[in-house]
Amino acid sequence: MALLRHTTGEIKERSALTVNPAKTCQPVGAMYAALGVKGCFPHSHGSQGCCAYHRSALTRHYKEPVVAGTSSFTEGSSVFGGQSNLIAAIDNIFTLYDPEVIAIHTTCLSETIGDDLRQISQKAIDDGKVPTGKHIIYASTPSYVGTHVTGYANMVKGILKGFVKKTGTPNDKINVIPGFCEPSDMAEMRRLAAMMGVDITMVPDTNGVLNGPLTGKYEMYPNAGATPAEIATMGDSKATIGLGRWATTEAVNYLDSEFKVPGKVLPLPIGLKATDMYVDMLRRLSGKDVPDAINFERGQVVDIISDYSQYFYGKKVAMAGDPDQILALVEFVITLGMIPAYTVTGTAGKYFDERMKELLKDVPYDCKFKCGGEADMFLLHQWIKNDHVDLLIGNTYLKYIARDEDIPLIRHGFPILDRVGHQYFPSVGYSGAMRLMEKFLGAILDREDRDAPETRFELQM
Numbered sequence: 001m002a003l004l005r006h007t008t009g010e011i012k013e014r015s016a017l018t019v020n021p022a023k024t025c026q027p028v029g030a031m032y033a034a035l036g037v038k039g040c041f042p043h044s045h046g047s048q049g050c051c052a053y054h055r056s057a058l059t060r061h062y063k064e065p066v067v068a069g070t071s072s073f074t075e076g077s078s079v080f081g082g083q084s085n086l087i088a089a090i091d092n093i094f095t096l097y098d099p100e101v102i103a104i105h106t107t108c109l110s111e112t113i114g115d116d117l118r119q120i121s122q123k124a125i126d127d128g129k130v131p132t133g134k135h136i137i138y139a140s141t142p143s144y145v146g147t148h149v150t151g152y153a154n155m156v157k158g159i160l161k162g163f164v165k166k167t168g169t170p171n172d173k174i175n176v177i178p179g180f181c182e183p184s185d186m187a188e189m190r191r192l193a194a195m196m197g198v199d200i201t202m203v204p205d206t207n208g209v210l211n212g213p214l215t216g217k218y219e220m221y222p223n224a225g226a227t228p229a230e231i232a233t234m235g236d237s238k239a240t241i242g243l244g245r246w247a248t249t250e251a252v253n254y255l256d257s258e259f260k261v262p263g264k265v266l267p268l269p270i271g272l273k274a275t276d277m278y279v280d281m282l283r284r285l286s287g288k289d290v291p292d293a294i295n296f297e298r299g300q301v302v303d304i305i306s307d308y309s310q311y312f313y314g315k316k317v318a319m320a321g322d323p324d325q326i327l328a329l330v331e332f333v334i335t336l337g338m339i340p341a342y343t344v345t346g347t348a349g350k351y352f353d354e355r356m357k358e359l360l361k362d363v364p365y366d367c368k369f370k371c372g373g374e375a376d377m378f379l380l381h382q383w384i385k386n387d388h389v390d391l392l393i394g395n396t397y398l399k400y401i402a403r404d405e406d407i408p409l410i411r412h413g414f415p416i417l418d419r420v421g422h423q424y425f426p427s428v429g430y431s432g433a434m435r436l437m438e439k440f441l442g443a444i445l446d447r448e449d450r451d452a453p454e455t456r457f458e459l460q461m
Ligand code: SF4
Pocket: 025, 026, 027, 049, 050, 053, 106, 107, 108, 109, 143
């Protein structure tokens, strides 16, 4: 019996009901961004259920411990305000857990009652609850606005607001704000910059925090992440590159408007074209040549595309995920000759529709896409029921559709709860493109091997 047996192919217009959303709420994105600062303890200002859920979402995705505190609102604080909860929490966290930084975000509850984080944080400092040399930073992350990607973007801006200063001494570095992507992706963006000899400051940077080694000793604050001292210098940098429009525009604009550091927002460097844009932007901003080693990797990507285009060509793909990830993936699957037949993202934005139209203009198929609240996996499933696809790309929640409809699933994005790899191996850059192609091709050819009649069961493909 089908797991999602109540999903029918008959599509009715919905305006108030979301089923199997392709998104989650702001604070989990804020918590993730905060973990990309060295010695940082994320703190959720609200009731404790949110914090437990968000820690567990990150832990299940990364299979790593995720620390975070909560203001543990009671009914009383929900009515009269959570100031005393937050000040007591700050005091307790510095006393018991000794972080360098506490990064506070909010939940629906504290946002609805209107707690003022700036005022409460100042009071905590005035009351002597923040030890000398330690920091508290904050960001408002109302869950009824946007999604986890918005929360990430808000916290990244909060981190910059908390630390960046202009000293007046230019440092010739380039700021890189990675989008909502994996620690391994951040490491890959760094590796490419290092290969070009470009000195970058990356914030946040979760590499080494959420994909660290097992040493036998638990480190609450791994020796990784961007340090407050490094972040402080970002106002003196030459330029900023943001990778992913939803996740990084706020931060890029902030550095531009407050510190006159010019910025450019590019797509997440997933696939050939988007990686070319990242490498080329590093080249233009730094004035350094692209080294042969990078050209070599790019050439390998082109080689795989030409060797295997016969298997990619015309394959129909359905995708669900975050908009920055999805737009880059759509461009990549088109580069491979595949058809991005159905696409949903729970994160809304006019740019999504515009960019999708632009990307799809030469695709010879009536591709369907939707963003926002009702753009959920239920709708994706209904589209698939009406016209089958060859491949699914998205997070673990798609496995129900994959099983019911017998479609291979490429796990990508957040969250992935039932596989590893995402935190250790990148899907950005040329090496990430090679990894993605290996996954796509493996899934397509495994299916061909499974379904081929004996007479067409080939040893060599
Ligand atoms: S939607 Fe609101 S109540 Fe639910 S987990 Fe998110 S912040 Fe908490």
